[in-house]
Amino acid sequence: MAVKHSDHKYIEALIQNNARVLSELYRKFTPKVVRYISKNNGDYDDAQDIIQESLVTIYHQAVEKGLLLTCPFDAYFFLVCKRKWLNELRKRGRKEVTFLDEITSISKEEIAMAEDTLLYEQKSELIDLMFTQLGSKCQEIIKAAFALKSMEKVAKQLGVTYGYARKKKSQCIGQLTKLVRNAAEFDQLKND
Amino acid sequence: MNEEQYIAFDAYLQGELKGEELQSFEHKLLNDAGFKTAFQDYADVEQSLKSSIEHASKEKELRATLNTLRNQEKPSENSSVFSIKRYVWMGVAASVLLLFSVYIFNDVDPPSYAEYAMHQPLEVGVRGTTNTSSNAAEEAFNSKDYQTAVHELRLLLGTSPENVEWQLYYGISLIETDRIATALTILEPITSGASVYKHTAQWYTALGYLKSEKLEWCKSALEKIPSEASEFEKAQELLDRL
Numbered sequence: 266m267a268v269k270h271s272d273h274k275y276i277e278a279l280i281q282n283n284a285r286v287l288s289e290l291y292r293k294f295t296p297k298v299v300r301y302i303s304k305n306n307g308d309y310d311d312a313q314d315i316i317q318e319s320l321v322t323i324y325h326q327a328v329e330k331g332l333l334l335t336c337p338f339d340a341y342f343f344l345v346c347k348r349k350w351l352n353e354l355r356k357r358g359r360k361e362v363t364f365l366d367e368i369t370s371i372s373k374e375e376i377a378m379a380e381d382t383l384l385y386e387q388k389s390e391l392i393d394l395m396f397t398q399l400g401s402k403c404q405e406i407i408k409a410a411f412a413l414k415s416m417e418k419v420a421k422q423l424g425v426t427y428g429y430a431r432k433k434k435s436q437c438i439g440q441l442t443k444l445v446r447n448a449a450e451f452d453q454l455k456n457d
Numbered sequence: 458m459n460e461e462q463y464i465a466f467d468a469y470l471q472g473e474l475k476g477e478e479l480q481s482f483e484h485k486l487l488n489d490a491g492f493k494t495a496f497q498d499y500a501d502v503e504q505s506l507k508s509s510i511e512h513a514s515k516e517k518e519l520r521a522t523l524n525t526l527r528n529q530e531k532p533s534e535n536s537s538v539f540s541i542k543r544y545v546w547m548g549v550a551a552s553v554l555l556l557f558s559v560y561i562f563n564d565v566d567p568p569s570y571a572e573y574a575m576h577q578p579l580e581v582g583v584r585g586t587t588n589t590s591s592n593a594a595e596e597a598f599n600s601k602d603y604q605t606a607v608h609e610l611r612l613l614l615g616t617s618p619e620n621v622e623w624q625l626y627y628g629i630s631l632i633e634t635d636r637i638a639t640a641l642t643i644l645e646p647i648t649s650g651a652s653v654y655k656h657t658a659q660w661y662t663a664l665g666y667l668k669s670e671k672l673e674w675c676k677s678a679l680e681k682i683p684s685e686a687s688e689f690e691k692a693q694e695l696l697d698r699l
Contacts (some may be wrong), residue, residue: 282519282648284526291526299530310636313527314608317520324519329508357642392505394616397589404589432464439463442495442502455693 272338279324291316294339298346305362306354312346315353319345322386330385338372344371344379395444402438410434466499565600571669573691574633579606579626598626603633621652629661637649637665648681656686672699 278286295316302312320344326332334341351361396404409419420430465482468474474482485492577600594609610627614620624643631640644665647658659682666675676699682692
């Protein structure tokens with residue numbers, strides 16, 4: 266049985282948008298990330314972008330998947346930011362500078378939690394990306410379905426019958442599922 | 458995968474299957490591995506979309522809080538010795554400026570980045586298609602929300618790193634948000650490439666230097682803009698003023 270770590274309060278602060286606890290999070294955990302990125306082909310603003318994107322990812326993982334922090338936040342957060350920055354460097358066509366991190370002892374659990382978060386992010390990004398590949402009708406009906414939360418309202422808004430709206434929504438999500446699966450398989454092939 | 462199956466997935470997730478239908482659906486889930494995978498993939502995608510759409514406005518609020526915190530831990534740039542030096546220089550600069558403004562008129566105001574920072578609007582959306590990211594990038598850039606533009610363009614470039622137009626606008630947005638060193642590394646390959654954005658990228662390289670007050674570098678960047686470029690005239694004008 267996984268035990269909730271006391272640092273789980275930072276995850277809760279993200280969910281509740283608690284500025285006081287988030288300010289503590291920034292004070293305790295972000296300087297390390299800034300130093301790492303500054304030494305590694307980036308600047309202060311790059312670091313702040315990476316920090317914000319990492320926190321937003323963690324937020325989404327928490328509300329969607331009920332992320333439960335079972336290890337200290339420090340090394341977990343650092344690993345998430347670090348991996349994100351290395352991806353960003355690759356996108357910019359820059360090389361990583363290798364040196365010893367400040368964090369020397371990282372437990373298996375921290376690595377596993379960070380990997381979970383990054384995997385979650387990868388999946389969500391892929392879904393969001395493939396969503397943009399859908400036809401505009403499909404995008405419209407999916408957005409309306411989850412924003413309005415009632416297919417009767419969706420049908421009314423889009424001026425179609427309830428039956429058609431239901432059918433179309435499931436088809437569109439099905440189509441997206443197919444796109445995501447194909448893209449994931451394609452990525453896997455590329456990585457081999 | 459047939460349409461009927463998607464309809465069944467949806468009905469199951471909505472808790473609408475009853476009696477025999479429900480039994481046969483669950484029986485299939487337990488005994489047909491292919492069916493199970495197909496359903497799980499479908500359910501994952503649905504859950505992800507649902508969550509991101511439902512939490513979009515909360516995410517915005519969270520980002521607003523995070524934006525207020527982003528400079529909280531910014532190390533101060535100068536030690537006290539430096540700041541004294543700086544004050545002296547600021548004093549000198551202020552008195553020089555005062556002298557100039559007393560004796561000479563507007564003409565001698567040094568050229569500023571803001572005077573030249575007029576960007577062509579970004580138009581990425583192909584008519585008739587809807588691409589959320591490119592629309593968001595376009596909207597952010599054209600409404601001068603460069604922080605968001607940086608973010609959206611970065612997402613776009615993640616999927617199409619070769620798109621020179623997006624690279625250019627990414628560079629401009631980085632200049633606008635004072636990440637000039639990064640901007641220059643993005644613009645550099647465009648200036649030495651063969652695209653139609655070559656000279657525009659050269660012009661923005663110069664503006665990057667202007668904004669960071671590296672005027673000699675700015676001049677030499679401007680000198681590289683050839684007479685056939687549409688930026689030639691303003692480049693010459695800026696050179697004269699420098």
